[in-house]
Amino acid sequence: MSDDVAPLYLNVPEPGCRPGDEPDFSDFVIPKAGAVDRPAVDVNPDEIRDMAFSIIRVLNAEGEAVGPWSGELSADELIEGLRHMVTLRTFDARMMIAQRQGKTSFYIQHLGEEAVSCAFRKALLDDDMNFPTYRQAGLLIAGDYPLIDMMNQIYSNSQDPLHGRQLPIMYSSKEHGFFSISGNLGTQFMQSVGWAMASAISGDTRIATGWIGDGSTAESDFHAALVFASTYTAPVVLNIVNNQWAISTFQGIARGGVGTFAARGHGFGIPSVRVDGNDYLAVHSVARWASERARSGLGPTLIEHVTYRAGGHSSSDDPSAYRSKEEGAAWPLGDPIERLKQHLIVLGVWSDQQHADLEQEVLDKIVKAQKESEAIGTLGAGAMPSPRDMFEGVYEEMPPHLVKQRQEAGY
Template sequence: LVKMMNQIYSNRADHLKGRQLPIMYSAPDHSFFSISGNLATQYPQAVGWAMASASRGDTRISACWCGEGSTAEGDFHSAMTFAAVYNTPVILQVVNNQWAISSFSGIAGGERTTFAARGLGYGIASLRVDGNDPLAVYAAMRWAADRARTNNGPTFIEYFTYRAEGHSTSDDPEAYRAAKEFEKWPLGDPVGRLKQHLIRIGEWSEEQHDAQAAELTDLVKKTQKEAEANGILGHGLHQPFESMFDDVFEHLPWHLKEQVEQVLEEQEAKFGPDWEPR
């Protein structure tokens, strides 16, 4: 959690060095790679990674997700083609939450047929799952993972769900859909559904749920304070200025070297030789 929050704050402990958008975190030690703000680019990357894994005789598989609007991108279809042709050990998933940013899913062809049907067109085993049922999602994912690990190729899964909130904190969903529409969503909240299911079969209780919620809330608050000690967004430069070019060029071009040196000289003249970003 601390590593994740450091990335959200883009602070000095952020291993991405403040280069990513705050919600595009990664955890390389858990094989979780950062997504890209360019829609659907993670699809061909996941397929390529799976192809490389298979060619090395590795047992690892890859999985990726995108929104239903992103299925209209060319990268999506390139990935589907390669996954089918090379029988790659990959799980390709679409989270169909009905709204592609501020446009209804129909803008990506959702009014014609299900998104899962697109996988069938490529000859890929495809499922459409109630995305608000955690047990159904787990079962589908486990089935797809077993297929990939036993050399049975890719699986395409559409999770049928709903975005209750805005696309982002700057988004007002009432500008493009009926107010309180999310309250009419018939498949309910996934956490609430799982809670009620476990209570009915005697594996959970309201008291346990309340206690867990309090415990996790306390954990998040403590973690947040720990991460904030490394700095937060808007409170100055948390990474050295010149690090913005690290890992970008094999050999830094001369004109960028000159620009970096110029800025460093200006910073030293303004703040002194011992100046460091905070």
């Protein structure tokens, strides 16, 4: 150690607000709705570097849709989007209760993030393939995947499409363009690029989407995905859902000194944008722009969805232990359902009464599906997947040692 220079110290970033603190988002710069230009899909990425530091927004504080990213969806399509988001939120609430009642082991909800996956799904074609994390069930709901199949999976009952093998909410549906959720973090991001490369190799027209959380961008998979997507101009849309929190770790730990997660794309020459993730219209419009780029052979787009995880990380998490209880209410981008509802009212096509009716209708539908699913079974009660099935599907054909072990287990 030298006496001549000051000692080094380690910088460990901390969020501005912990339990007991007053939430403060004054550093969080929010551009006005409509302020960000809409470039042509074949824009030179170098010309839109500023988009990685701004936020594309359509809905303003008055509930009006403004600017170049607005005007894509009809009133009927917006009402359908509202229905999807309300369905997802209601579904989550019912399943969280079911988890608390011991009907399943685990659940992950989307509270506050419903617009991201619900709006994105409507910008894709039916046979595109999504590689989601555990917080994009809106891709299924907006793709009309049966609610009862989701519940059967959550309850691991005998009708679970995944035969009880997978943790609740780790759905899989090739038919609905929803790749099997791993539960590992980040792995699917690289796989989405591989799927997109395969589509290009095959002369197909389908595209892939990859999804990752703010925290998991620190995984090597994220870097590998960007390298491969950039090198091979893969037809993929790469989505970062920045919901501010990775369990108890604020996004600054993964982000480091760079201003935004979207800016990570600059080093790869990938057009990189940020979007208001709580604005259904903005997410949809950006998703359509990026998917058009992919489908036209223009290659990948990196999208950072700026949103807020209003609930706990999972049913096992208590966020009051690490962040202020008031932070969610102070989140400056508001609530995606409230904002779309307000917009529809401003348009003159919606009312509080219609909204209440919608909520009741959705609840009735979910309760009906839940009754049917619970009549089949819940975790540990009712009709369960066969223990014999535990040995199936490790390989297409069961090898001799597994046959022997299955017999040893008594099946």
